[in-house]
Amino acid sequence: MSSPTGGGTFLGLPAVPSRPPYGTGNLRGDRAFPEAAREELGNDQLRRNLAKATRTIRGKRLAVTAELPDWEQLREAGAAIKTDTMNRLPELLEQLERKVTEHGGTVHWARDGVEANEIVTRLVQESGSDEVIKVKSMATQEIGLNEHLESRGITAHETDLAELIVQLAGDRPSHILVPAIHRNREEIRDIFRAGIPGVDPGLDAVPAHLAAAARAHLRKKFMTVPVAVSGANFGIAETGTLSVVESEGNGRMCLTLPRTLITVMGIEKVLPRYRDLEVFLQLLPRSSTGERMNPYTSMWTGVTPGDGPQEFHLVLLDNGRTAALADRIGREALNCIRCSACLNVCPVYERTGGHSYGSTYPGPIGAVLTPQLAGMDAAKNDPNSSLPYASSLCGACFDACPVKIDIPSLLVELRHQHTERSGTTAEKLVMRAAAAVMRRPALFTAAQRVTAAPGRLVAGRDEVVSRLPPPFDGWTDSRDLPAPPRQTFRSWLASEEGAATLREAAEEGRRDREGRAAGREDDDEEAR
Amino acid sequence: MTSTARETVLGRIRDALALAGPGEVTVERAYRTGRTLPGRERLELLTGRLVDYRAGVRTCTADRTAEAIAEALRERGARRVGVPAGLDPAWLAAFDGEVRQDSADVPAPSLDALDGVVTASAVTCAETGTIFLDGSPDQGRRALSLVPDLHVCVVDLSSVVAGVPEAVARLVPERPTTLISGPSATSDIELERVEGVHGPRTLEVIVRTDA
Ligand code: SF4
DSSP states (O other): OOOSTTSSOBTTBOOOOOOOOTTOTTSOOSSOHHHHHHHHHTOHHHHHHHHHHHHHHHHHHHHHHHTOTTHHHHHHHHHHHHHHHHHTHHHHHHHHHHHHHHTTOEEEEESSHHHHHHHHHHHHHHHTOSEEEEOOOHHHHHTTHHHHHHHTTOEEEEOSHHHHHHHHTTOOOOSSSSTTTTOOHHHHHHHHHHHSTTOOTTOOSOHHHHHHHHHHHHHHHHHHOOEEEEOOSEEETTTTEEEEEESSSHHHHHHHSSSEEEEEEEGGGEESOGGGHHHHHHHHHHHHTSOSSOSEEEEEESOBTTBSOSEEEEEEEOTTHHHHHTSTTGGGGGGOOOOOHHHHHOHHHHHHOSGGGOSSSOHHHHHHHHHHHHOOOGGGTOGGGGGGGSOOOOSHHHHHOTTOOOHHHHHHHHHHHHHHHHOSOHHHHHHHHHHHHHHOHHHHHHHHHHHTSTTOOOOSTTSOOOOOOTTGGGOSSOTTSOOOOOOOHHHHHHSHHHHHHHHHHHHHHHHHHHHHHTOOOOOOGGGO | OHHHHHHHHHHHHHHHHHHHOOOOOOOOOOSOOSOOOOHHHHHHHHHHHHHHTTOEEEEEOGGGHHHHHHHHHHHTTOOEEEEOTTSOGGGGTTOOSEEEEOOTTSOHHHHTTOSEEEEOOSEEETTTTEEEEOOOTTTOOTTTTTSSSEEEEEEEGGGEESSHHHHHHTOOTTSOEEEEOSSOEEOTTTTOOEEOSSSOSEEEEEEETTO
16 A cells, blocks of 8 residues: 555664655646646736736735734744644644544544545445535645545535536646636636536626526535535644635535535644634635635534534545655645645746646645655656746745745755756756746846747857747747747757856855855845 | 554654654744723724625614514515524514524425524624634524525624634634634635625624623
8 A cells, every 4th residue: 555665663763754656646747847837828818817816815915914913923823833733743643533533533544645545435435425525625636536536436526616617627726725716707607507417508607607506506415415525724633623714615514514524634734722723713814815714614523413424534644744744844844724825926826827836736835845745756757856946936935924934945955955866967957947047037038038039049159049948938928929939948058058047056056055044034025 | 454554654753753853943922812802892893894794784782682683684585594492582583484493303405495594603703703603502503504595693792802812712622613704705716706605695793782
């Protein structure tokens, strides 16, 4: 099931915990970031939708975080509680297990996604149902639960509106908070017309009407399907209380109406005390949707006779989390509360969208968390190796993060690890060049300028570089230009400028690491 | 198999912590806690938030509870209304429609036939406009305040606290607890806010100023 290595202490020597088997779950794309990004950059609809979405949420978030005079103290507390949690993870998980069990729930442990999928499948089969209703959950997306259930003849109905859109379209989520943000209303209308049985064929593209169509479709499922699968935002060790934060009420439906509830929770989601909710119930909604509070939050402890599901299962998922924990720097990524603020401030995410990252977790946090969980396999030309380079290291994500994860430093560390491991390869150089371009606005500008002069290619050492390598060749708003001939990475790298850029990148990387080690000043994120 | 997985995962965590060492940390709670605000300010803050969420909000004194409830139900055209078993029957005395008392064995689809539901509440946070229901007898099981399309919720001003920490401190962790901040909403389609997806599409709050 899982590999025998990393299976705990052997003869008293701690072993590096093993990661989920290569090729399982949704923590790895099928191609490297620059390549995927190049394609996405050509999608104007995506870029317009994304730019609008991220701008809107950014504004709301800044307004509601600025109105709290103790926002910084809340962030400090949030970060500290998370670090404290990681230090005490074994005892906290055992306490959580004990409390959930005391209150009538059953706790299961899963070493990886494959095992979690099998546990959930078995529990659904035991319930006698061949359908489940699902609350939006990153963990089950990460492990590919829906696909697995499908392969066993069990239909999983996503009930979050955006997840439903994504599911009906056979698509992948592109944002943590608003997974269908790459779709516009007309596309959604067409998806609903094609995918919802019995839907009004005259359904129009008014968002309220589309939401009403989803409501009518899902209401039947809520009333009849006897098993629900959810994730969890928090699990309180002290009391055994689980919590789901949401907006639409589909979460409440799933957590309340079925007979059986199965919750899949990453082991890093545990919090020590019930009181800690006072911090995270302020940090999460304000950072996430930019609201003072999200419309609904559900908290439940095991089973309550006469109220809600009478059978409750909690599946505690590792799937690479312990491997991340074994990395003293990288483990900070486990503190993430999945608010998506870092996505919304990231200039790279805004241009490339979530799909380019190839993982359930996109954006800045995805670029650090995905390689931490799933690894960067040097032997397999792993697309994850490109993720630490999908950043300009501008620092906006750090400033936005409610639990103060220093994502830029984590990225630099991951780049360092990748470089150490992969030796001097063409790929390494390409990645470093990619990083160098992403980090410097002047090169962005150059890329835009030269794109307007199609047809000029590098001919020799004295020629001007007219095209930057992909994905930067698409880094422009002038999408209606005829596509000029494209220079390859390799020929650009062979040029004087390519070599100079690489030298600079190496130098900057070195300064960066030193600078960060010496401590860094927080910049005002809007002033970047 | 499960017990093996348990030992494996716990073993991996201990290994990871042994390899990388614990992070240095002290948890300091320098944020605001234990805040108090005069009743008038709590009411103003809460009302502003509820209006912002596009919930209905009205105030009354405790002796006018029945009238306020009847008015809210009438305005929304509710004829058939569900109530939790522990709700004071006097609260529905001024309502001339049908009142159905809920019990655990009423199946959820039957709740769908109700026009609305009337409940009390446990705690309310003024700063965020959040009402906490905790399944007490006057609030009922979670399905009751979820399935009907209209929720009329009575909030006593004495149970309204300033901020989130003050509210969380008043909760009983073991009770199934629902936090409600306005009617259900989605912004999933081009970020355009649509009120009312799966939870009640209408929330009417009645604040009792002397209770
Ligand atoms: S890393 Fe921080 S900002 Fe990004 S999703 Fe996680 S908690 Fe939010």
